[in-house]
Amino acid sequence: MSNAKVLPLLEPADGQGVAPCCPPLTERPMTAEEAETAARMFKALGDPVRLRLFSAVASHEGGEACVCDISDVGVSQPTVSHHLKKLKEAGLLTSERRGTWVYYRVEPSVLAAMGKLLSLPAAA
Amino acid sequence: MSNAKVLPLLEPADGQGVAPCCPPLTERPMTAEEAETAARMFKALGDPVRLRLFSAVASHEGGEACVCDISDVGVSQPTVSHHLKKLKEAGLLTSERRGTWVYYRVEPSVLAAMGKLLSLPAAA
DNA sequence: CACCTGTATTGATGAGCGTCAACATAGACA
DNA sequence: TGTCTATGTTGACGCTCATCAATACAGGTG
Numbered sequence: 001m002s003n004a005k006v007l008p009l010l011e012p013a014d015g016q017g018v019a020p021c022c023p024p025l026t027e028r029p030m031t032a033e034e035a036e037t038a039a040r041m042f043k044a045l046g047d048p049v050r051l052r053l054f055s056a057v058a059s060h061e062g063g064e065a066c067v068c069d070i071s072d073v074g075v076s077q078p079t080v081s082h083h084l085k086k087l088k089e090a091g092l093l094t095s096e097r098r099g100t101w102v103y104y105r106v107e108p109s110v111l112a113a114m115g116k117l118l119s120l121p122a123a124a
Numbered sequence: 125m126s127n128a129k130v131l132p133l134l135e136p137a138d139g140q141g142v143a144p145c146c147p148p149l150t151e152r153p154m155t156a157e158e159a160e161t162a163a164r165m166f167k168a169l170g171d172p173v174r175l176r177l178f179s180a181v182a183s184h185e186g187g188e189a190c191v192c193d194i195s196d197v198g199v200s201q202p203t204v205s206h207h208l209k210k211l212k213e214a215g216l217l218t219s220e221r222r223g224t225w226v227y228y229r230v231e232p233s234v235l236a237a238m239g240k241l242l243s244l245p246a247a248a
Numbered sequence: 249c250a251c252c253t254g255t256a257t258t259g260a261t262g263a264g265c266g267t268c269a270a271c272a273t274a275g276a277c278a
Numbered sequence: 279t280g281t282c283t284a285t286g287t288t289g290a291c292g293c294t295c296a297t298c299a300a301t302a303c304a305g306g307t308g
Contacts, residue, residue: 026235030179032198035172042175046167047296048159055154067255074156079297081256100254100305111150111242118239120232171266191285203267205286224275224284 024119038117041110044090049073050083054092057104064105148243162241165234168214173197174207178216181228188229 022034030038045051056070057063071080084104087093093104146158154162169175180194181187195204208228211217217228 025175025179026182026230028179028183029194030176032172032176035175035179039170039172039175042166043170046163046170048156048163049296051149051159051163051166052154052156055149055152055159058150059152070153071255075296076298077255078257078299082296085256097255097304102255106150108244111244115239115242115244118235118242120235120239173266195285199266200268201285202269202287206266209286221274221285226285 021113022117025117026120041090041092041114044087044092047083049075049079050087053080053083054087054106057093058106058111062105063108064103066101066103068101070104145237146241149241150244165214165216165238168211168216171207173199173203174211177204177207178211178230181217182230182235186229187232188227190225190227192225194228 021037022030045054052073053070056073057065060069067080067084071077073080075083084093084095088095088104091107092110093106095102095104097103145161146154169178176197177194180197181189184193191204191208195201197204199207208217208219212219212228215231216234217230219226219228221227
């Protein structure tokens with residue numbers, strides 16, 4: 001799989017950063033394109049199993065975890081693999097193989113962008 | 125419809141407030157129950173049309189909007205109604221009929237709870 | 249090389265979802 | 279009462295998704 005189209009919520013910025021795709025939900029009505037982009041990410045977290053996998057990776061020490069560390073979520077191994085792939089395609093996780101094991105880690109800037117999306121207009 | 129089971133992400137607190145259902149995603153792995161609860165809300169925002177409707181209400185002046193103000197999202201009227209119902213069931217919106225029109229408003233504490241869910245551990 | 253463990257892919261199945269046309273309901277007004 | 283507008287509900291259709299068993303692939307060890 002190529003590296004393109006993997007971070008829908010973020011757009012690559014110049015050099016070393018990423019910029020959020022969308023303004024806060026409360027700032028103005030989202031356009032169709034913005035909604036399409038942001039919804040992809042909410043959708044990825046809209047499954048209990050995926051949410052648990054994501055939380056397990058995000059809360060694991062070092063911000064990364066081996067599949068074997070987090071696959072105890074009550075579904076079969078292929079299903080775990082399927083969900084991790086979805087999270088990866090949504091731009092929420094990245095993966096890297098190190099020897100026998102595959103490690104997943106969260107994209108911290110994505111978390112920040114999601115937080116901004118839900119931020120309130122100063123004093124609500 | 126009764127008033128129960130309408131705010132999955134929040135639990136009614138004593139008297140006048142609500143308390144978030146879950147700790148930040150990054151604090152510790154979510155339990156199955158927590159994930160079930162939080163995923164319901166992410167799922168509700170995981171559709172582009174619903175996200176636009178929600179954003180339209182959230183960004184509308186006074187934090188509320190008549191259906192007629194926000195139903196220009198490219199789908200039929202029954203579909204708009206269907207999505208607003210889903211957002212209501214997810215606890216993200218409340219509705220009130222005033223004469224001919226029905227007004228939807230955001231549950232501000234829910235937005236805050238979602239923001240907390242995605243908050244980073246201080247300095248990430 | 250063969251064998252074992254960890255992870256990904258394939259293919260199939262059943263459930264759920266988004267959408268619409270048609271119809272129903274609620275309130276305002278004459 | 280009847281009629282008009284705004285919104286909700288019903289029923290159906292096609293599509294997507296979550297899940298699993300079976301299989302394939304990758305890397306380590308012997």
